[in-house]
Amino acid sequence: MTSLRQALTLEDGGVISLVGAGGKTSLMFRxxxxxxxxxxxxxxxxxxxxxxxxxxxxxxxxxGAAADTVLHQARSLLKKNPHMTAAAGKxxxxxxxxxxxxxxxxxxxxxxxxxxxxxxxxxxAGRPLKVPADHEPVIPDCTQxxxxxxxxxxxxxxxxxxxxxxxxxFEKITGLPQxxxxxxxxxAIAVVHPKGIMKGAPAPARRLAFFNQADLxxxxxxxxxxxxxxxxxxxTALHRVVIGQVLYDPPVLECWEVNPxxxxxxxxxxxx
Numbered sequence: 001m002t003s004l005r006q007a008l009t010l011e012d013g014g015v016i017s018l019v020g021a022g023g024k025t026s027l028m029f030r031x032x033x034x035x036x037x038x039x040x041x042x043x044x045x046x047x048x049x050x051x052x053x054x055x056x057x058x059x060x061x062x063x064g065a066a067a068d069t070v071l072h073q074a075r076s077l078l079k080k081n082p083h084m085t086a087a088a089g090k091x092x093x094x095x096x097x098x099x100x101x102x103x104x105x106x107x108x109x110x111x112x113x114x115x116x117x118x119x120x121x122x123x124x125a126g127r128p129l130k131v132p133a134d135h136e137p138v139i140p141d142c143t144q145x146x147x148x149x150x151x152x153x154x155x156x157x158x159x160x161x162x163x164x165x166x167x168x169x170f171e172k173i174t175g176l177p178q179x180x181x182x183x184x185x186x187x188a189i190a191v192v193h194p195k196g197i198m199k200g201a202p203a204p205a206r207r208l209a210f211f212n213q214a215d216l217x218x219x220x221x222x223x224x225x226x227x228x229x230x231x232x233x234x235x236t237a238l239h240r241v242v243i244g245q246v247l248y249d250p251p252v253l254e255c256w257e258v259n260p261x262x263x264x265x266x267x268x269x270x271x272x
Contacts, residue, residue, distance in 0.1 A: 021124030022151020047138035067107035129154035130165035
């Protein structure tokens with residue numbers, strides 16, 4: 001069975017930022033659980049906002065807007081808990097917590113206290129698919145892995161705000177008219193377009209796409225179609241496509257390598 005760490009090519013530590021829609025929070029905590037299982041220190045956080053984690057997702061939560069405040073609390077907590085979540089504070093809606101500034105996350109990483117920092121760097125208002133606005137996503141400069149999520153439940157659904165967050169922007173970059181069914185081709189464009197899901201990626205970051213919600217045969221088929229389009233037709237900085245089901249076991253179903261070949265196209269290594 002391929003682990004998330006293997007599938008996402010996570011190596012010896014670093015900063016992982018999650019963008020897009022369709023399971024970012026669930027993926028973040030599942031990665032954290034896997035990485036912290038052997039005692040490695042993991043901090044989960046956000047630069048936007050997210051639901052207050054349940055104890056099963058994160059054993060403890062630190063509140064503090066400044067890096068020094070977070071680090072002071074974390075040093076004592078890490079003696080018993082390799083994984084914790086940090087946020088600036090609770091929002092007016094007590095169920096949600098507010099994010100840290102990206103510069104604060106840069107400082108937390110520079111401190112060397114955490115082996116891994118995982119950042120939810122985008123919001124999607126609960127939709128399975130999105131295209132970011134001008135001010136989104138909010139990605140720390142220290143990001144080494146950028147993972148763009150797509151919720152496969154959006155495939156075949158009507159392009160509107162019920163299924164696609166910022167559907168007007170999705171229409172603008174993909175050319176798919178509002179009211180039409182969301183296609184694999186349109187999603188492939190949204191993944192790799194300069195103003196698409198992974199907009200603003202730091203230049204050194206390794207870019208991966210994670211197609212979530214592939215637990216149904218039709219969704220797995222749709223994911224394979226999108227992956228094939230990305231591998232066969234697009235010249236991009238995308239490193240790998242991972243097809244998975246974050247809420248189920250195994251979380252990884254397939255991985256597709258995207259590598260330039262000598263003919264100028266791309267080759268796929270389909271891993272199981």
